[in-house]
Amino acid sequence: MVLKPPGPSPKAPNPAHNQDVVQQQQQHHQPNLSWSRHITLDLILLILANSIFHPWITLVFYLCLAAVHKHKEPLAYYTLYYTAFLAVVELSLWFDRRITHGRHRKVDWEGEVVVITGGACGLGRVLAEMVLRKGAKVAVLDVLEPDEEAREEMERWDLVWEVVDVSKAEDVKEAVERVVDGLGPPTILINNAAMPINGLPLLSPSSKELLASTLSPQQVTKTITTNALGHFTMLSVLLPHLLSSPQGAHIVTISSILSHLAPAKLADYNASKSAVSALHSTLCHELSTHPDPSVFHKVKTILVEPGQLSTQLFADITRVPFYTHFFGPVLEAKDVAKEIVRCVERGDGGVIRMPFYAKCVPFLGVMPGAVQRVVRWWSGIDRAIVTREKKA
Template sequence: MTTPKRILTTPSPSTSPPSPPKQWHVHLTLDLIMTVLCRSILHPFIAWIIVLCLRAQATPYDHPAFLIASGYATLLTIIDIAFMISDRIAFGADRTVDLGEEVIVITGGASGLGRLVAQIYGLRGVSVAVLDVADEEDVRLRGWEEVGGVEYYQCDIGVRGEVERAARRIEEDLGTPTVLVNCAAARINGQPLLSLSAETFQKTIQTNLLAVVHTCQVFLPQMLSTENGGTIVNVSSVLGQLCAAGLADYSASKAGLSALHRTLEAELRVSGNGDKVKTVLVESGQISTPLFKFIKTPSSFFAPVLEPSRVAQEIVSMIDQGRSGVIRLPTFAMLANWYAVLPAGLQRIGRYLSGIDLAVPAESAQTDQPGQENLRVEKK
């Protein structure tokens, strides 16, 4: 392995002309509506304010308006408490996080979502190790400025030996890793199954799934050896459940990654280490990164393209709080599990109305982009 290099994280100003402003209705999405509702009439605190306002007006306790408002506020409070109890039963107590003692390893951190997570922690003074297949020259040519505390290790995480060598160097340079964020992924091929070569399919599985096996098996024992444990974040995709046409290799790898994560979570719990090592699974929709550049969202209302910063903030929040859980964004991703229990006919109608199977353009089969053949970029 080469010696670690400082990762560069702030892009230089672009000289490209600004994009035309979006129409106002583009910003009206199901996510926006649900956010407004959850922070207003569906929030217990707001509901109890209404009750207090009624009492301030000397509304009698037996008045229908007071009874309805009180009952509604009580119902929301019970639901909120029930979810908190459910999370505690499912994921146990939160892990105590001391950012001054944490060493964070991020795969695929030279671009996209992984880069943002690395940038956030680097600017906060946390020790961060970025693993990526890109060489130092490619990183330098992107014109990023250096951020202290973040080290770059050129590493193909699909190769077990390289992961083990990188792990030894990280422990020597930064200390024992306590947080692992698996963001790396192979680029999207966007080809029908019959057009995919066995080598291409195998490469996607190796990068998106087998590489996570390598990193978990290498870094998890180090986390278990520390007094305060650690956190493992695996960035999967809602497409692991919805399985759009033209994404056979990607969907198969993400379905396997979600299954691997849940199995790891179960094994930690059974072994008594569930409170020591927390696990976070990210099953998101389409993220605005180079990985999905040529794919058009089926519906900007129901399935808006996510900004990487939004997903990064959710990941950082879970790590900082020492919590286990599942991050599903946008709103439709939270309904993916319900899709699986619908009758087959309704599932087919839903797929037709959503346009999910037309999201990958037919011309994407030409796809090989210059210089991208072996590039593993941030995942979705």
């Protein structure tokens, strides 16, 4: 099935300008990093999780002891007890996931229709490319026109591209109707659209610079309208299709770990991501208490709250101490996308927080205030946002 790109919309921005914007956003030159930059806390924990903290690995170690007739040695007994403990932990975590998120749903990529907002660049673009190669049908909703590479993909795969502002309900409804006509009813929604970062404070360094250097209500409105209201709009239009899907559905919400941290100079972005995370939680509770119990098992939800990604969203406005890279490395979009696709492919729901520190951040809020202040000072998070570099 070959689908052609949609016709130009009278409300669409200048295509030539959009092509330049996409190319600028996709250009992300990374310096040659030394080998030491790849040594991070996450790498160490990954090695441990697949060695001494993995029940199958420790069981193999016990069997090795038994093979040399040392199964009655104290070390063998301790190894066996430790293996049993790890197995109990794994089983408990499995039961917790099943109670929290219900049974797995069967995912057949060739029968899935994936709608991705903000799929022109960054994480959304990577996700679109991944699920396309899995065999799924994909619809990208973005304010930007498709670039040359995207047009070639539309000739090769079942991909449609709708130029639409996701905060405008009527435009979204019309776009979704075209997607249904071209690809079929959507079964997976990935809410990813987001505005560029303003990086402006609420407080001005001096009264003379108040209007020029602080966040304006217009900027806040634009950010929250796209980042938060866009999620509401997509859900209101797509939920009827997702709930009625015979094979079940997935709703993936792309938020940020900053919704818990709320660093300085990101008031509008923090507020929008906090709203998105709260919206996702409400949706989960409504699904779990739905009058039809099958809905809870059929419709899976995934909340994604990553740390900083190596995209243009934060690239030129963040500066953090050198030592924080070990504890909070900058993520590659492809790594986050792989984890999302893996979770969907299992037919499971859940919460994805990457890297490891992101899993610990929600617990920071219950720490004493003095501890929180020390951690924030040490991490440099409230000093991380700097003035965006102006391009000539």
